[in-house]
Amino acid sequence: MIVECRHLWKVYGGNEAVSSGSESIEEVIARAETSGAYVALADINLGVERGETLVIMGLSGSGKSTLLRCLTRLIEPSAGEVLFDGSPITGMARKDLLSLRRKHMSMVFQNFALLPHRTVLGNVELPLEIQKQDAKSRRAAALEMIELVGLKSKVDHFPHELSGGQQQRVGIARSLCSNPSLWLLDEPFSALDPLIRREMQDEILRLQSTLAKAVVFVTHDFEEAARVGDRIAILRQGRLVQCGTAEELVCFPADDYVRAFTAEVDRARIFKVGRFMERGVPDAADKSLPMNASLKDASHVFAQGAHVLAFCDDQHKTVGFMRREQFGAALAVAEFEGLQTRVRTQSYY
């Protein structure tokens, strides 16, 4: 695991409330709250591997940003442990923590947080400047990142000369410039319009497929979570209600709160073709897709006239296929599971 938290608590206004002894989580929370403290995180256990994207979701005030910040100790946990690459960072001296953060962790914020008087290049190379890297090598690293996010032609522009999506690309390039192993994104696209937002989600997927960071991504949007995340952790009032793949959350929601998050989502975007494909190699196929493509992706290809689709694994080996006639049945099953979820949903909003 690159980052892991064990029995993590954050109590605002009264840390002594957490020394729990034999009390249950509910008892600790009740005791904290009668003493006027607020439990923002209660006994959270989570970890993220290299190359994995974990999304944190929950209603406003459920503790998402607090959890993200506790992972780097930007917010100091009240109890429990945070481990980075297997070593505890809770208790680490301030100086060592700062150096660890600079070298191995980075964060992207919703409001871009670019320096207005610096160019794209000046903004992107900033983390390396803080690390006191020499001008030549930091410039080279910054230019590489700027190229990676497609902004080579804007190197000398200032933030006010860029669109919102371009500004966030600069934020992304800056956050990746120091080659962190832990990449934290706190609602990075919520200020962007839906089309640009989708483009940026693709950008994250593309970058993650080449850079393979451990990513923690906060969002309010389940479709965004399903698109960028390998797993989704759902928080309610500081407690981890469920953590699983988007399909698991849709098919087996732990309770009505989770069900409410997934109820309106387009099933065809969530369900992967791998779940419905016939195993084996087809005699002939019109096109090949990855087996983790969604039914929606498959529907576009069938709509263009394909009769048989082949599906391949990560090593590009064909492992299954689907005929056009089977596709309708797959969609019906996906919709039926969604229907069951919707019928059982009670409103939490």
Ligand SMILES: Nc1ncnc2c1ncn2[C@@H]1O[C@H](COP(=O)(O)OP(=O)(O)OP(=O)(O)O)[C@@H](O)[C@H]1O
């Ligand atoms: N410094 C603080 N002192 C007291 N309470 C705080 C403090 N910071 C956050 N909280 C409370 O902790 C809870 C969790 O806050 P947090 O910002 O983590 O929520 P969130 O899920 O990220 O919300 P949002 O989606 O609105 O950004 C909220 O009820 C908030 O009011």
